[in-house]
Amino acid sequence: MAERAQTVLVLGGGIGGVATANRLRQRLRREHRVVLVNREEDFSFAASYLWVMTGARRPQQVTASLRRLSRRGIEVIIGCVERIDPGSRIVTVAGRELPPVDHIVVALGADWATDRIPGLADNGHSFATLAGAERLAPELARIKSGRITVLTAAPLYKCPAAPYEAALMIDAGLRARGVRHRVQVAMRSAEPGPMPVAGANVSAAVTGLLSTRDIDYRPNTQVTGVEPGRVHFGAESEDTDLLVYMPPISAPPVIAESPLADADGWIHADPYTLATDFEQVHAIGDNTQIMLGMGKPLPRAGVFAHGQAHTVADTIVAAISGSGVAGRFDGHGGCFIETGNGRAAYGSGDFYADPAPTIAMKSASRRWHWGKVAFELNVMRRWL
Ligand SMILES: Cc1cc2nc3c(=O)[nH]c(=O)nc-3n(C[C@H](O)[C@H](O)[C@H](O)COP(=O)(O)OP(=O)(O)OC[C@H]3O[C@@H](n4cnc5c(N)ncnc54)[C@H](O)[C@@H]3O)c2cc1C
Incomplete structure (x- = not known):
């Protein structure tokens, strides 16, 4: 029929x-x-x-x-x-x-809800949009000393790995340029730890990566406002020379x-x-x-x-x-976690497992980085 x-x-x-x-x-x-x-x-x-x-x-x-x-x-x-x-x-x-x-x-x-945090859009840069990443690139290439702060501006955002990848890749770039000893890198996250849905093991592994790179990480730290050169977290505030953020979503x-x-x-x-x-x-x-x-x-x-x-x-x-x-x-799903220097880790597992997702993480290697490059090629050449 x-x-x-x-x-x-x-x-x-x-x-x-x-x-x-x-x-x-x-x-x-x-x-x-x-x-x-x-x-x-x-x-x-x-x-x-x-x-x-x-x-x-x-x-x-x-x-x-x-x-x-x-x-x-x-x-x-x-x-x-x-x-x-x-x-x-x-x-x-x-x-x-x-x-x-x-x-x-x-x-x-x-949608992005950047306006939820007063001053964030005007005084920071985001890698979360193509235009934002393009504007951020020369700022990162220029910085020779001072302090970079990477932050998640809300506990709910797109791609839980991305801000952590950003911090690690920024660190790797500074090291490659030989200026890391003059640039402090701090990360402040609104959530209680890296990628909390993926479980304590993944969170600890990512926290370990940040610590090995000497990235000063503080979780449970919600940004409340930004002024030129200064980031507010409720009653506390910190200076920064370059603010890099993952926006909230709505x-x-x-x-x-x-x-x-x-x-x-x-x-x-x-x-x-x-x-x-x-x-x-x-x-x-x-x-x-x-x-x-x-x-x-x-x-x-x-x-x-x-x-x-x-x-x-x-x-x-x-x-x-x-x-x-x-x-x-x-x-089921998996995620590459770029760590810089042409390497990536990979976390994957069952997000519907009860009572909590069961996710395993493979440590950083060139293999996972090339896996992400291959996926990118597939999307850009075969999906469109
Ligand atoms: C920096 C960054 C890195 C990421 N890295 C990864 C990663 O490594 N792995 C991973 O799994 N995920 C990653 N993600 C998350 C991933 O990009 C999103 O989860 C994914 O794109 C969601 O797909 P979607 O189709 O739901 O929405 P989208 O891909 O956002 O597509 C929605 C589309 O709808 C259009 N649209 C919206 N409103 C309207 C409207 N009113 N009328 C017409 N069109 C409209 C938008 O323009 C857009 O094209 C990343 C995200 C970011 C920001």
């Missing part, structure tokens, strides 16, 4: 959205439409921003136009998603209501204002199927809040957005074609 031609609308062209659209296009027959909507024309690979920060990559090397997806038969709309009506599956993009679709995958990521308003969101603004999708409360509407990646048995959310990380993308794509393909098996996301 002929399949009824259907349309799948993927909202967001980041890691989750692109991985979903590609998998759908590979597995659905051509009469079915795969449409992807993204605010900006360009995709950029966030895991490489730290290499932009160190000067190891130029921004163009980690950026590609989403329009390239149309060569494979994915329809691309560049525009801002302004309203999602999940009941009728009608989405408004740039003032225009799109016709109702059969399936929606919501992958709009998390749910995108278009999600928070939609019936998809819970009271906290995020989509509490089913942990295993990524189904929402609405039929044929799935949500994946950073715009979801998946609570783990330990009481903390699944970290916002590309590895999970990617795995969830495959889960929902397989479910949608099975529903449309009437064959194949619905996907199931099992909470």
Whole structure:
């Protein structure tokens, strides 16, 4: 029997959205439409921003136009998603209501909430955006003495490893330039320790790496405000010559204002199927809040957005074609932790394990660094 031609609308062209659209296009027959909507024309690979920060990559090397997806038969709309009506599956993009679709995958990521900390944006630099990493690179290359402070500006942010990688890579860069003995490196984190969801062993291993590098690390230290050259942590404050930060995040308003969101603004999708409360509407990646048995959310990380993308794509393909098996996301994932000098550690395991994730960490070696380079190449050359 002929399949009824259907349309799948993927909202967001980041890691989750692109991985979903590609998998759908590979597995659905051509009469079915795969449409992807993204605010900006360009995709950029966030895991490489730290290499932009160190000067190891130029921004163009980690950026590609989403329009390239149309060569494979994915329809691309560049525009801002302004309203999602999940009941009728009608989405408004740039003032225009799109016709109702059969399936929606919501992958709009998390917004930056830098404004939550007074003075942070004006008096600091962030590696968390491509433009920020690009601006930070010459500052790091210039500094010859003084004090660099790396901080996480809230306990909840994207990629729990990234700020720790930033501190280690900054240290390695200063050593390579022979100025480390004149530059103090401090790290202040809002959370109780490095990557707390990954467990005490991983946290201790990362704390050990910071200490070996003589990085003055203090956890449970929430920034409350920043002035030129001075960072405030409640009643205490510290001088700094260069402030480098990971911003807080918030749910995108278009999600928070939609019936998809819970009271906290995020989509509490089913942990295993990524189904929402609405039929044929799935949500994946950073715009979801998946609570783990330990009481903390699944970290916002590309590895999970990617795995969830495959889960929902397989479910949608099975529903449309009437064959194949619905996907199931099992909470497994791994993360490279760049330590500088062309080396990386690797933490991986089962984040859905109860009562707490079971994560093992492999120590830093060239192998894991090259593993991340290979993944970057795969994304930039084969995903787009
Ligand atoms: C510096 C840094 C390093 C990282 N390193 C790693 C790493 O090594 N490993 C790892 O697993 N994860 C890493 N991450 C985290 C990873 O990048 C994210 O978790 C991942 O990108 C989430 O995928 P997503 O599809 O949910 O959201 P995103 O990739 O953020 O995509 C969301 C997309 O939606 C678009 N969008 C948002 N709102 C709208 C709207 N209203 N209308 C239209 N489009 C909209 C955005 O422009 C964006 O393209 C890192 C993050 C940072 C910042």
